[in-house]
Amino acid sequence: MSDEPRDHFYYNPPLNIDGTETSMYYNQRASPVSSAFDPSSYMSLTDCLHTTSSMDYTSLEKAFGLSPSSSEVFSSIEGNQKQAKTIGRDLGRTNSTENMTTTTTTTPNSSISSSSTEAGVEEDSDKSKKKEEQPKKESEDGGESSKKVNKTKKKAEKKQREPRFAFMTKSEVDHLEDGYRWRKYGQKAVKNSPYPRSYYRCTTQKCAVKKRVERSFQDPTIVITTYEGQHNHPLPTTLRGHAGAGFFPPSMLAPTPMVGAASSFPHELLMQINQGRMNFSQGGAVGSMYAQNVSPFHHQHHHLQQYHHQDHQVPDYGLLQDIVPPMFLKHEP
DNA sequence: CGTATTTGACCGGCGC
DNA sequence: GCGCCGGTCAAATACG
Numbered sequence: 001m002s003d004e005p006r007d008h009f010y011y012n013p014p015l016n017i018d019g020t021e022t023s024m025y026y027n028q029r030a031s032p033v034s035s036a037f038d039p040s041s042y043m044s045l046t047d048c049l050h051t052t053s054s055m056d057y058t059s060l061e062k063a064f065g066l067s068p069s070s071s072e073v074f075s076s077i078e079g080n081q082k083q084a085k086t087i088g089r090d091l092g093r094t095n096s097t098e099n100m101t102t103t104t105t106t107t108p109n110s111s112i113s114s115s116s117t118e119a120g121v122e123e124d125s126d127k128s129k130k131k132e133e134q135p136k137k138e139s140e141d142g143g144e145s146s147k148k149v150n151k152t153k154k155k156a157e158k159k160q161r162e163p164r165f166a167f168m169t170k171s172e173v174d175h176l177e178d179g180y181r182w183r184k185y186g187q188k189a190v191k192n193s194p195y196p197r198s199y200y201r202c203t204t205q206k207c208a209v210k211k212r213v214e215r216s217f218q219d220p221t222i223v224i225t226t227y228e229g230q231h232n233h234p235l236p237t238t239l240r241g242h243a244g245a246g247f248f249p250p251s252m253l254a255p256t257p258m259v260g261a262a263s264s265f266p267h268e269l270l271m272q273i274n275q276g277r278m279n280f281s282q283g284g285a286v287g288s289m290y291a292q293n294v295s296p297f298h299h300q301h302h303h304l305q306q307y308h309h310q311d312h313q314v315p316d317y318g319l320l321q322d323i324v325p326p327m328f329l330k331h332e333p
Numbered sequence: 334c335g336t337a338t339t340t341g342a343c344c345g346g347c348g349c
Numbered sequence: 350g351c352g353c354c355g356g357t358c359a360a361a362t363a364c365g
Contacts, residue, residue: 184338186357199356
């Protein structure tokens with residue numbers, strides 16, 4: 001447990017779904033996230049880049065399913081985080097400087113981002129030692145049910161988890177809209193946390209992508225969304241609001257070869273959403289907006305109570321509502 | 334009435 | 350071997 005391989009990375013892109021910054025974590029090993037989400041067991045991407053040589057742009061690309069053009073993604077990050085900068089450098093793709101404009105405005109709040117991050121990261125120091133093991137059972141059962149029967153075949157594939165992405169987002173809604181349809185299949189109490197964890201599965205048949213949502217027990221304003229696996233299908237057209245059409249790049253809408261790591265990763269969706277949001281809003285004041293909204297604490301209790309009422313179906317303008325959070329815009333002078 | 338959610342039971346791994 | 354625990358199943362229920 002203590003000798004866990006450091007194959008975990010994270011960085012903090014300015015991803016925002018419905019209000020503030022989002023931190024993203026990547027767990028290449030797809031190790032289980034035990035109990036409460038434990039960022040401290042993850043390795044800083046920066047550190048990783050400095051200490052590990054196994055980490056390069058290619059692996060990132062692969063891991064995150066980014067296309068070469070995705071360097072923009074990093075560039076946007078760069079404007080917001082120093083670590084991101086490191087990434088851009090180490091990756092040898094610093095063409096970002098220009099694209100940075102989009103996020104440059106966010107630069108000042110880099111401290112904020114980090115704050116949100118530490119909110120999730122630091123406290124855990126309390127327990128000191130995190131467990132990083134316990135590879136629970138898993139199943140990509142395309143449709144087979146009979147759990148009592150599958151045990152036989154189970155042996156063969158073992159528990160081969162998909163890589164996981166964990167998004168930490170300050171949000172009052174726990175189930176963030178990402179363009180896909182999810183069916184909730186379980187909910188469990190999280191150890192060391194008063195907030196439960198919800199389990200979702202992509203409703204598209206033969207798509208084994210799973211997702212789980214939980215709130216940080218330290219900072220209830222933060223929602224931790226963990227994706228597992230890649231979608232092997234385009235975004236459902238059920239988004240009648242067509243919000244997706246505008247924010248999701250064509251590459252994403254195109255049928256993706258499941259192997260590809262092409263672009264069905266949620267983080268990319270978030271990127272797009274974020275970009276769209278920034279363009280929509282004042283385009284620059286975003287940073288300052290967050291700066292003064294760092295603590296909408298009076299809101300937490302509110303949404304926490306309606307925890308069970310979150311709709312999981314795709315609302316007509318779910319994305320839009322995420323992109324332009326009314327309450328936050330309101331505060332902006 | 335069909336579909337999505339809820340929720341307790343159950344499974345399988347792991348530590349003691 | 351037993352109990353804990355994260356994760357999943359599936360019958361019952363809610364919802365439109």
